[in-house]
Amino acid sequence: SAVISQKPSRDICQRGTSLTIQCQVDSQVTMMFWYRQQPGQSLTLIATANQGSEATYESGFVIDKFPISRPNLTFSTLTVSNMSPEDSSIYLCSANRESTEAFFGQGTRLTVV
Amino acid sequence: GENVEQHPSTLSVQEGDSAVIKCTYSDSASNYFPWYKQELGKGPQLIIDIRSNVGEKKDQRIAVTLNKTAKHFSLHITETQPEDSAVYFCAGLGAGSYQLTFGKGTKLSVIP
Numbered sequence: 001s002a003v004i005s006q007k008p009s010r011d012i013c014q015r016g017t018s019l020t021i022q023c024q025v026d027s028q029v030t031m032m033f034w035y036r037q038q039p040g041q042s043l044t045l046i047a048t049a050n051q052g053s054e055a056t057y058e059s060g061f062v063i064d065k066f067p068i069s070r071p072n073l074t075f076s077t078l079t080v081s082n083m084s085p086e087d088s089s090i091y092l093c094s095a096n097r098e099s100t101e102a103f104f105g106q107g108t109r110l111t112v113v
Numbered sequence: 114g115e116n117v118e119q120h121p122s123t124l125s126v127q128e129g130d131s132a133v134i135k136c137t138y139s140d141s142a143s144n145y146f147p148w149y150k151q152e153l154g155k156g157p158q159l160i161i162d163i164r165s166n167v168g169e170k171k172d173q174r175i176a177v178t179l180n181k182t183a184k185h186f187s188l189h190i191t192e193t194q195p196e197d198s199a200v201y202f203c204a205g206l207g208a209g210s211y212q213l214t215f216g217k218g219t220k221l222s223v224i225p
Contacts, residue, residue, distance in 0.1 A: 001159070031211045042202065042217045043157070092156055100145050100206060102213055104156035 002027055006093050006105030013083055013112050020079045021108045023093030028073040034066070035092040037107070043092065049076040083112045115140040115207045119216025126193050127224050134219045136203035137185040145206040146186045147213070148177060152199045160201075161188070193223045 003026040013019050023032065032049040047068055048056040055068035070076040080087050088111050096102040116139040126132045138146070144165040149157035163170045163177045163186065170177050176189040190197055200220050204213040 004156075006156075033212070043215045045212060048212070096211065100211070101159060101162065102147070103159060104149075106156045107154075109154075 001101070002029060002095055002097070002103045004093055004095055004103055004105040006108055008108055009106060010109040011111070013110065015084050015112055017083055018079055018081045019083065019110060020077050021091055021093070023076045023078070023095075023105055025074045025095045029095040029097050030073075031096050031102075032070055032076045033094040033102075034068060034076070034078045035094060037090040037092060039090075046078070046091075049078075080110065083110075085112045088112045115143055115205050115210075115214040117203060117205045117214050117216045119203050119219060121219060122217065123220045123222070125222045125224060128193060128195060130193055132188075132190045132193050132197070132221055132223075134188045134201055134203070134221070135185060136187070136205075136216050137183075138205040138214075139184070140205070140207045141181075141184060142208035143205045144208055146177070146179060147204050147206075148188050149202045149204065150199045151202065151218075157202060190221075193221075195223050195225050197221060198223045 005024045007022050034046040035043040037043050045058050046061045049068050049070040051070045067079045091108045093105040094102050119136045147162035148160050150160045151157045161172050161175050161177050163179050174191045179186040200218045202218045203216040206213055
């Protein structure tokens with residue numbers, strides 16, 4: 001299995017500001033993903049973080065709002081830009097290798113006030 | 114794309130009893146079905162998975178069964194313990210895809 005470290009684990013932010021979430025994997029992985037999870041809800045895929053190129057976003061998510069970087073095979077960041085209270089959620093990083101088993105970080109609990 | 118339905122949304126069992134959570138999927142080409150356990154304040158943890166070339170897989174008190182004809186798979190937890198209380202998610206992976214599609218989750222409560 002892969003160990004995925006996410007930080008910060010939680011944050012309270014003012015509306016209109018931006019927060020960058022970091023995801024570090026302890027070994028090289030093929031794929032990295034970012035999810036959003038509303039309280040009591042399932043996981044919604046935001047985007048696939050592509051190494052060395054622009055992320056692939058799912059319907060309803062755009063790069064200007066959620067810019068993503070993946071400079072190498074073990075690290076990615078997600079920025080939540082120009083935040084509003086509706087962005088309050090848990091953001092999760094996920095990674096998997098060729099074998100397709102996907103592992104998750106512990107999540108970042110974001111509250112926008 | 115793949116669609117995964119999960120039932121029930123909540124489940125309460127007495128400690129020591131068995132718990133069963135069921136999922137159906139829509140894409141007959143899907144070939145990988147993991148189950149995740151999410152405890153409060155934590156990320157989802159992979160607990161067991163099954164691939165389309167087998168019908169059942171066991172790991173101690175946990176088992177998963179797959180019926181490809183009916184396109185459904187189930188999680189079975191025997192001899193439940195209070196620490197089994199969590200939200201469980203099933204997921205499916207379509208052929209040629211790396212993106213999992215998740216069910217809506219089942220909140221399992223094990224009553225001591």
